[in-house]
Amino acid sequence: MIKLQIERMFDMNNLMFHSKQLPVLMVLLGFSLFANAEDFTDVNFIVRFANLASYYAGDDGQAKVRMTIVDKNGKKQRRQFNMVRKDVNEGGDQNFLIKFTKPADVRDTVFMVAKHIGKDDDRWLYLPSIDLVKRIAAGDKRTSFIGSHFFYEDVSGRGLDEDEHKLIDTTDKEYIVENTPKQPESVEFASYKLWIDKVTFIPNKIEYYNKVGKLYRSVETVKLENIQGFQTVVRSKISDIQTGGYTLMEFKGVKYNAGVPADIFTERSLRNPPRKWLGK
Amino acid sequence: MPERFLLILFVFLISFPAIADDWDDEWEEDEQDAVEVHGFLEAGLGSYTDGNPADTNGDFSLAEIVARLELSYLWSDIDLSLKGDVHADGAVDENKLKIREATAQYSWNSVDISAGRQVLTWGTGDLIFLNDIFPKDYQSFFSGRDLEYLKAPSDAIKLGYFGSAVNIDFIWMPEFEPDIYIDGERFSYFSSIAGNIIAAPPKILPQHPSEKLSNGEIAIRIYDSIDGIEWALYGYRGFWGQPTAIDTSGNPTFARLNDYGASIRSSLWSGIANAEISYYQSIQDQDSANPLVPNDQLRFLLGYEAEVIAKLTFGLQYYIEHTLDYDELLNASMFPRNEQDESKHWVTTRVNYRAYRDNLNISIFAFISPTDNDGYIRPAISYRIDDIWSIAAGANVFYGSGTHTFWGQFDKNDNIYLRTRFSF
Numbered sequence: 001m002i003k004l005q006i007e008r009m010f011d012m013n014n015l016m017f018h019s020k021q022l023p024v025l026m027v028l029l030g031f032s033l034f035a036n037a038e039d040f041t042d043v044n045f046i047v048r049f050a051n052l053a054s055y056y057a058g059d060d061g062q063a064k065v066r067m068t069i070v071d072k073n074g075k076k077q078r079r080q081f082n083m084v085r086k087d088v089n090e091g092g093d094q095n096f097l098i099k100f101t102k103p104a105d106v107r108d109t110v111f112m113v114a115k116h117i118g119k120d121d122d123r124w125l126y127l128p129s130i131d132l133v134k135r136i137a138a139g140d141k142r143t144s145f146i147g148s149h150f151f152y153e154d155v156s157g158r159g160l161d162e163d164e165h166k167l168i169d170t171t172d173k174e175y176i177v178e179n180t181p182k183q184p185e186s187v188e189f190a191s192y193k194l195w196i197d198k199v200t201f202i203p204n205k206i207e208y209y210n211k212v213g214k215l216y217r218s219v220e221t222v223k224l225e226n227i228q229g230f231q232t233v234v235r236s237k238i239s240d241i242q243t244g245g246y247t248l249m250e251f252k253g254v255k256y257n258a259g260v261p262a263d264i265f266t267e268r269s270l271r272n273p274p275r276k277w278l279g280k
Numbered sequence: 281m282p283e284r285f286l287l288i289l290f291v292f293l294i295s296f297p298a299i300a301d302d303w304d305d306e307w308e309e310d311e312q313d314a315v316e317v318h319g320f321l322e323a324g325l326g327s328y329t330d331g332n333p334a335d336t337n338g339d340f341s342l343a344e345i346v347a348r349l350e351l352s353y354l355w356s357d358i359d360l361s362l363k364g365d366v367h368a369d370g371a372v373d374e375n376k377l378k379i380r381e382a383t384a385q386y387s388w389n390s391v392d393i394s395a396g397r398q399v400l401t402w403g404t405g406d407l408i409f410l411n412d413i414f415p416k417d418y419q420s421f422f423s424g425r426d427l428e429y430l431k432a433p434s435d436a437i438k439l440g441y442f443g444s445a446v447n448i449d450f451i452w453m454p455e456f457e458p459d460i461y462i463d464g465e466r467f468s469y470f471s472s473i474a475g476n477i478i479a480a481p482p483k484i485l486p487q488h489p490s491e492k493l494s495n496g497e498i499a500i501r502i503y504d505s506i507d508g509i510e511w512a513l514y515g516y517r518g519f520w521g522q523p524t525a526i527d528t529s530g531n532p533t534f535a536r537l538n539d540y541g542a543s544i545r546s547s548l549w550s551g552i553a554n555a556e557i558s559y560y561q562s563i564q565d566q567d568s569a570n571p572l573v574p575n576d577q578l579r580f581l582l583g584y585e586a587e588v589i590a591k592l593t594f595g596l597q598y599y600i601e602h603t604l605d606y607d608e609l610l611n612a613s614m615f616p617r618n619e620q621d622e623s624k625h626w627v628t629t630r631v632n633y634r635a636y637r638d639n640l641n642i643s644i645f646a647f648i649s650p651t652d653n654d655g656y657i658r659p660a661i662s663y664r665i666d667d668i669w670s671i672a673a674g675a676n677v678f679y680g681s682g683t684h685t686f687w688g689q690f691d692k693n694d695n696i697y698l699r700t701r702f703s704f
Contacts, residue, residue, distance in 0.1 A: 069637070078667055102308065104319075105320070130430070133401075133402075137552045138547065139591075139593075140589075144637040144638050222303070266505070267510075271440075272392050
């Protein structure tokens, strides 16, 4: 009964329902599980909800992020940045500002993204050493994000309409969803599987398979924290199984609904990042 | 001097903390009230490959060690920043402290102010500048130094106003700051008077505008963005960046220049398109009859850049420099055969390839002029070994069928270079 209500509420409002309902929905979902309700069976509902839980917590968010990049020889690199996000509409467009704090050669570089659904994102980079605001051509979203093993798309989210989703199994804890690309030539994988937690709707694990069905890449949720009622992946690990390298990503100081103004996602912030949101 | 740098380098190497192995190592964070200290040490070596007659030691186009120190401090809401290079230059035997940035920056509601020495950049071109009239360092650009050195700093006050309708940048540079142009010391050039390619000695020693307030520079940009389409209008009052005029006593000097322009930049298909236009008003030569002062020009730029296949970016630009009142120019000119074409056309191409999670970067940038039959090709490769060490190598190749054309005059300046940088 509750399950039906949630599914209907979701459908009626399409993707536009307000994120402040997310904790409420979480409680309902928790309750429905507690009440030993039926599992969800609509795969589109499951992946949409997982997408919202992963990428749209709150109307805005703020965090410090650190990446440890380890290559196949065990050699390490670091990236550290402050990030602020504001949703334009729930489940839809989002704006991001990222200011690097480490390592020394990229420190103070600022990256701005206007994420769009159904068309290419707009991206800008500010290089402080030459005071240059560079607009970056929409690139392949499945290449290294700032030198890590994460892809741009892992961090910003992959459009739900780009894959066919199939619920292949439901276990005690997880929905297992297999995704195949609608345009196979545009991506390096043949399919990927999501292990979506039934309670949090955060994927515990993602595995990517190549054309011959071999696993070559995986993302694991290592640590989840409840922050202001939002389940938040604060530690994740991505492994390049083919080459043996991996990247650890950590979040710190996460804050949601912090009141990020909509008008800070501009050239002004690229050249002079607002201290309040992106640190000193 | 080099020994001392090596010692500093060694101390940094052994004291740099290793990154711990697991999730639980402490985050390195900058303290709020401390002075942040960063910088790099860089060694660069380069050689001419075509017997350049320029006045450097041996065949060295680059032989230097640079120690960069960057300090920043937040002092009651005012950002203070100081960046300087200790530059030991073996190519021309010169040791110098060069301040690249010394600014105080403050933001108040819809206004940002930044005062002091600073690098200033705007406009939409890729290595082509129309309305960006801030000083460029072509000696660094041609010798294979890091791209950041293409832009030389200005002593300026920059006011930014951010309104709901438009944004306005207003920049005042009390003293005219010319380009660091090709003067014969490192790179040879064509002299109309000599009728040939020449090099220092003597260097070009131009007459600078006198230091009075009315000889300061003012630059304005009015800009905004609508649905991802960025537009801008530009204005400038100052001087040509290079000593292309001749004063009454026969010395090279900088002619007065006003610039009016506009640009637009937007995503188009899967790439970025840009267009920019500028009108260079050479106000000392309004009847175009003075051969000692450059004529007015119209400049046009169209550009497009896209990632054509994963990690491979391709850029294309078309640039036209159109000289106005060209017949008058030819009639008055002492060397009409050496004057640039009425319309000089350039095509530029950029090919960029990234590999190994962006640690390796390979690029070729080419300026090609179909009207001058000359060009300039910049192949470069850089590799980021880790967060501390990086290396870069490349070449600067000039060619041309004539000795007096823009790129053709630099034909003897071909060089190759190698740089290693240690960042901290």
